[in-house]
Amino acid sequence: MRYRPGPMLPGKTKFVPINVSPLTPVFGAEIEGVDLTRAVDRATFAEIRAAFEEYSVLIFRGQPLDDAQQIAFSECFGPLEVTVKANPAGGTTFARQSNLDIRTGEIIPPNDRRMIYQRANMLWHSDSSFKPVPSLCSLLSAREVPPEGGDTEFASMRAAYDALPVETKRRIEGLAAEHSLAYSRSQVDPTVMTEEQKAEVPPVRQPLVRVNPVNGRKALFIGAHASHIVGWPLDEGRTLLQDLLAHATQPPFCYGHRWREGDLVVWDNRAVLHRATPYDTVKYRRLMQRTTVAGDAQTGSPGRLRTAGEGSSCGFW
Ligand code: OGA
Numbered sequence: 001m002r003y004r005p006g007p008m009l010p011g012k013t014k015f016v017p018i019n020v021s022p023l024t025p026v027f028g029a030e031i032e033g034v035d036l037t038r039a040v041d042r043a044t045f046a047e048i049r050a051a052f053e054e055y056s057v058l059i060f061r062g063q064p065l066d067d068a069q070q071i072a073f074s075e076c077f078g079p080l081e082v083t084v085k086a087n088p089a090g091g092t093t094f095a096r097q098s099n100l101d102i103r104t105g106e107i108i109p110p111n112d113r114r115m116i117y118q119r120a121n122m123l124w125h126s127d128s129s130f131k132p133v134p135s136l137c138s139l140l141s142a143r144e145v146p147p148e149g150g151d152t153e154f155a156s157m158r159a160a161y162d163a164l165p166v167e168t169k170r171r172i173e174g175l176a177a178e179h180s181l182a183y184s185r186s187q188v189d190p191t192v193m194t195e196e197q198k199a200e201v202p203p204v205r206q207p208l209v210r211v212n213p214v215n216g217r218k219a220l221f222i223g224a225h226a227s228h229i230v231g232w233p234l235d236e237g238r239t240l241l242q243d244l245l246a247h248a249t250q251p252p253f254c255y256g257h258r259w260r261e262g263d264l265v266v267w268d269n270r271a272v273l274h275r276a277t278p279y280d281t282v283k284y285r286r287l288m289q290r291t292t293v294a295g296d297a298q299t300g301s302p303g304r305l306r307t308a309g310e311g312s313s314c315g316f317w
């Protein structure tokens with residue numbers, strides 16, 4: 001599908017529309033016709049942003065970004081989050097998903113705490129849903145990829161919501177879930193987070209159904225950080241969340257991404273869940289760099305959205 005070009009901006013290079021090829025019948029698109037290692041002009045970014053709102057997951061192939069280029073493109077979407085301390089890159093705007101030691105570049109042994117911590121990525125989740133203002137989107141750049149395994153899977157929470165029976169939609173309308181990083185990590189190993197790490201991220205409440213402010217589409221907001229339903233008995237809430245997750249991650253709502261070095265994938269944390277899949281962490285090297293764009297205060301209701309460039313620190317404009 002081709003988007004019609006917007007008006008030319010004075011003093012900018014000639015605008016060439018991007019090419020958007022849907023990946024599945026329900027979500028995801030591959031974007032071609034843009035070089036993300038260079039400045040992206042305003043009109044081109046507007047096309048990318050529109051595709052993001054529409055498709056939830058955008059795949060860009062052949063984009064060998066360095067850290068500065070990744071930050072510059074990421075900031076086009078809005079201000080970046082600072083990563084929690086528990087990640088090896090904690091305190092910076094990068095979250096590192098890797099079996100390589102951040103200082104030495106050597107492979108980390110599989111029983112090391114850092115590798116155990118990362119196993120929680122294999123649970124379906126939405127990045128930062130445990131923060132009071134959950135993130136808008138994540139951008140993951142493939143720097144080193146294993147020759148087999150290590151795919152990342154995505155599930156459309158809009159397609160999943162749409163397919164719910166009417167009674168379920170009615171039952172969950174207006175409910176909130178409590179999200180916590182300590183809860184999701186405890187599913188892998190209750191001792192993997194220190195008290196200091198837990199104190200950094202106390203539990204928060206999020207609506208169970210979110211509405212996209214641009215197109216009004218509803219999405220389930222669930223995943224591994226969602227512990228229980230606010231105001232319900234713990235067991236009942238957990239059962240509902242498990243049932244919703246089982247429904248929402250059925251194959252027709254999913255896309256699995258087979259990584260190539262130089263891929264950049266952008267996903268909408270308001271509208272999809274994702275998870276890591278296993279690879280041979282002893283034999284192969286994997287280095288993925290993630291930037292995460294902060295959300296704005298509205299988590300549930302339609303309203304005003306920050307538009308491209310407005311008040312943003314995008315390095316390109
Ligand atoms: C992430 C994440 C999955 C992966 O970067 O947020 O969950 O496959 N990554 O590395």
Ligand code: MN
Nearest residue numbers: 121125127274
């Ligand atoms: Mn993640």
